[in-house]
Amino acid sequence: MIDNKGVHVILEAVGILRTDGFTDFVIELNGGNLRFASEGRRREIEAFLEREGELPSEQRVVIATGAYEVGQLASLMGRIDWVLVPSVWREAFCLVVSEAWAFGKPVICSNVGGMAERVQDGDNGLVFPVGDARALAAVIRRACTEKGLWERTSRGIAPPPARSVMVSEFLELYRHGLSSATAVA
Secondary structure (H helix, E strand, O other), rough: OOOHHHHHHHHHHHHHHHHHHOOOOOEEEEOHHHHHHOHHHHHHHHHHHHHHHHHHHHHHEEEEEOOOOOHHHHHHHHHHOOOEEOOOOOOOOHHHHHHHHOOOEEEEEEHHHHHHHHHEEEEOOOOOOOOOOOHHHHHHHHHHHHHHHHHHHHOOOOOOOOHHHHHHHHHHHHHHHHHHHHHHO
């Protein structure tokens, strides 16, 4: 939950949705390392979660579950419909996108870095402008209310290649790299 992961964008979007009277959603925050967030962001997140915890359970929309292990992914993914990745920095690849897709979950992400290259808006997920909490709020509302959107985007997720295919492709790249390096030397 460090600054670059954009948790603050989620919390601001939640505030916007609540102000607009829309609360028919739940956001589950999974992750740790809040201690590595800047002091200001850490206080902001902790204060939000404390206020959330004071609400009656039927009014809570954010649940913080903390850090998790890879072995817990199936259980975590089984409880949700969408995976939200609001990073405000350039994720080179974003493992979370691969994890989501491995479980058939469409992704809602900011349009930055490798995520912007992998997630195609409306096809295998939804995309919003980096750091724009108002746009994220609109996307969350859309994900919760547009009929057929989840089904369409989940169908757009390409199945991961078989391990043997990945190994074969990697070896081919490696061999090509070796022959190129030999030709130059």
